[in-house]
Amino acid sequence: MKVSVRLDDISPLIQYDGEWATGNATIDSDGDKYSDGGTFKVTQSNEGKATIAWAGTQITVFGAKRFNHQEYTVTLDGGVPQEFSGQSDDPVFQTSLYQSPLVPNGQHQLVVQDSSTSADRPYLDIDFVVIDSEVDGDQSVDVEDDDPSWSFAPSNAWSNDPTQFALYSGGTGHSTRAASTAIDLYGLICAKCGGYWVSIDDGQKFPLNSRNDEWTKPKSLLFMGRGLSEGAHSLTVTNFGMKEAGLSIDYATVYGSKPRGIVGAVNPPPTGSATDSSKSNGTSTVAIILAVIIPLIIIILGLILVLLLRKRRMWPFNNPQSDEEMASPYPGPVDPRVLDIDGSPPPPMLAMPTAPASMYNAQVQDLEHSYAQQPLAQVGPTLYFPGTTSYQGSLPTYRESMYEQSVDMGTPPRPEKGRYRRF
Numbered sequence: 001m002k003v004s005v006r007l008d009d010i011s012p013l014i015q016y017d018g019e020w021a022t023g024n025a026t027i028d029s030d031g032d033k034y035s036d037g038g039t040f041k042v043t044q045s046n047e048g049k050a051t052i053a054w055a056g057t058q059i060t061v062f063g064a065k066r067f068n069h070q071e072y073t074v075t076l077d078g079g080v081p082q083e084f085s086g087q088s089d090d091p092v093f094q095t096s097l098y099q100s101p102l103v104p105n106g107q108h109q110l111v112v113q114d115s116s117t118s119a120d121r122p123y124l125d126i127d128f129v130v131i132d133s134e135v136d137g138d139q140s141v142d143v144e145d146d147d148p149s150w151s152f153a154p155s156n157a158w159s160n161d162p163t164q165f166a167l168y169s170g171g172t173g174h175s176t177r178a179a180s181t182a183i184d185l186y187g188l189i190c191a192k193c194g195g196y197w198v199s200i201d202d203g204q205k206f207p208l209n210s211r212n213d214e215w216t217k218p219k220s221l222l223f224m225g226r227g228l229s230e231g232a233h234s235l236t237v238t239n240f241g242m243k244e245a246g247l248s249i250d251y252a253t254v255y256g257s258k259p260r261g262i263v264g265a266v267n268p269p270p271t272g273s274a275t276d277s278s279k280s281n282g283t284s285t286v287a288i289i290l291a292v293i294i295p296l297i298i299i300i301l302g303l304i305l306v307l308l309l310r311k312r313r314m315w316p317f318n319n320p321q322s323d324e325e326m327a328s329p330y331p332g333p334v335d336p337r338v339l340d341i342d343g344s345p346p347p348p349m350l351a352m353p354t355a356p357a358s359m360y361n362a363q364v365q366d367l368e369h370s371y372a373q374q375p376l377a378q379v380g381p382t383l384y385f386p387g388t389t390s391y392q393g394s395l396p397t398y399r400e401s402m403y404e405q406s407v408d409m410g411t412p413p414r415p416e417k418g419r420y421r422r423f
Contacts, residue, residue: 001134001135001136001137001138001139001140001255002132002133002134003132003133003134003135003140003182003255004130004131004132004133005130005131005133005184005221005224006128006129006130006131006221007052007128007129007130007131007221008035008036008039008128008217008220009039009040009041009126009127009128009129010022010039010041010189010212010214010215010217010220011129011189011220011221012189012208012209012210012220012222012223013052013053013054013208013221013222013223013224014041014050014051014052014126014129015050015051015052015053016041016048016049016050017047017048017049017050017051018043018045018047018048018049019043019044019045019047019048020041020042020043020048020050021041021042021043022039022040022041022042022212022214022215023038023039023040023041023042023125024038024039024214025038030064030066030091030093033064033091033093033094034064034093034094034127035062035094035127035128036128036217039127039215039217040063040064040125040126040127041125041126042123042124042125042126043114043123043124043125044114044116044122044123044124045114045122046113046114046115046116047114048113048114048124049111049112049113049114050111050112050113050126051109051110051111052109052110052111052112052129053107053108053109054107054108054109054110054131054224055105055106055107055108055131055133055224055225055226055227056105056108056131056132056133056134056226057102057103057104057105057132057133057134058099058100058101058102058103058131058132059099059100059108059110059129059130059131059132060096060098060099060100060129060130061074061096061097061098061099061110061112061126061129062094062095062096062097062126062127062128062129062130063086063095063097063124063125063126063127064086064091064092064093064094064095064125064127065086065087065088065091065092065095065097066086066087066088066091066092066123067087067088067089067091067121068120068121068122068123069085069086069087069088069116069121069123069124069125070085070086070087070115070116070117070118070121070122070123070124071083071084071085071086071115071116071117072084072085072086072097072112072113072114072115072116072124073112073113073115074098074110074111074112074113075110075111075113076100076103076108076109076110077103077108077109077110078109081113082098083115084097084098086123086124087121093127094127094128097112097126098110098112105133105134105226105227106226106227107226107227112124112126131224133182133226135181135182135226135255135256136181136182136230136255136256136257137181137230137255137256137257138257139255139256139257140253140254140255141253141254142251142252142253143251143252143253143254144250144251181228181229181230181255181256181257182224182225182226182227182228182254182255182256183200183223183224183225183228183233183235183252183253183254183255184221184223184224184225184252184253185198185221185222185223185224185225185235185237185249185252186219186220186221186222186249186250186251186252186253187210187218187219187220187222187247187248187249187250188210188216188217188218188220188248188250189210189211189212189215189216189217189218189220190210190211190212190215190216190217190246190248191211191212191213191214191216192211192245192246193210193211193212193245193246193247193248194209194210194211194239194240194245194246194247195207195208195209195210195211195239195240195245196208196209196210196222196237196238196239196240196247197237197238197240198222198223198225198235198236198237198238199235199236200225200228200233200234200235200236201233201234202234202236205238206223207240208222208223210222210247210248211245218248218250219250222237222249223235223237230256230257235252237249
């Protein structure tokens with residue numbers, strides 16, 4: 001993935017040697033035509049040179065071409081200096097002064113130096129620099145300084161309430177750590193800022209300086225790391241300035257196929273030092289762990305409850321019913337005999353219906369036969385469960401009687417009006 005980063009002229013990654021001044025709209029009527037509110041570096045001495053140590057495939061230096069500018073030289077990776085002219089009768093601002101050819105992705109050095117020979121046209125200025133590089137992966141993530149992956153040590157040496165607090169990305173400002181195939185570190189440049197060094201995976205320490213007496217600029221690129229292998233890395237930033245000098249870290253941008261928060265502990269400060277970087281954020285880490293575990297436990301308990309409920313519904317003996325459910329559509333075990341329409345139980349099955357008194361009945365009572373003396377045939381119980389469609393068991397039957405004659409039972413009485421309901 002191609003990544004382009006921009007260095008303002010006051011970036012700590014640009015080292016100025018010789019006589020350089022900070023340009024602005026106060027001392028230059030065209031100062032507001034430069035980028036970033038009119039910040040630029042200017043020299044009129046052949047001793048003035050700017051050195052940029054960078055990592056990538058191409059670099060472009062921007063500045064102005066004006067009537068009082070003249071020659072300057074550019075040297076790439078210690079090669080033969082190339083000479084260019086910055087003179088233009090019609091001034092042009094924020095224009096390219098030099099663009100390198102494509103070079104292998106890696107560490108390089110560029111030196112820009114004033115080589116003017118005319119006292120009337122002695123000037124060379126630098127506005128900003130753009131560096132292109134190739135990094136492994138296709139994603140990038142900004143890791144704010146309040147992310148749990150950062151740590152600050154000693155904790156009493158760091159504050160999240162600096163003078164320019166409101167200007168920081170995310171409204172915060174302190175310091176350090178990182179992971180992935182590449183990393184860019186951003187922070188504050190100011191008059192009260194000081195020197196610091198940066199190392200990756202406890203390797204070589206790169207000394208840099210974030211102090212600028214003329215400008216205060218947050219979100220400035222303080223360090224860029226390239227050529228890292230895919231995986232976890234640690235970035236250590238240490239403030240080695242004077243006691244009154246500070247170091248303010250805003251955020252880091254990490255790159256990779258799966259970029260994530262910075263991992264690994266920042267080196268603890270040397271004995272007696274109160275300026276090394278790292279601030280433990282254990283509370284935030286615990287909160288994140290709980291935020292993941294608690295919902296997971298709730299989901300598991302919910303699944304167990306659902307499985308138990310489904311199991312109870314599938315086993316009928318474990319599915320108690322309320323009185324209302326028992327009342328409809330079947331009132332529990334059902335006698336196969338027809339109930340009376342008003343809900344009262346029918347007469348016992350052994351009881352014969354009573355016919356009106358007659359000689360016939362008297363004769364029947366005198367007959368000797370086996371009808372009344374024959375016991376009912378024994379049958380199994382009659383059961384019914386909600387959800388079935390037929391009765392279980394068999395209806396009770398009478399044994400055959402020798403008495404074969406119909407009995408006139410008369411006309412049954414008419415039901416009283418309003419006593420019954422239709423089904």
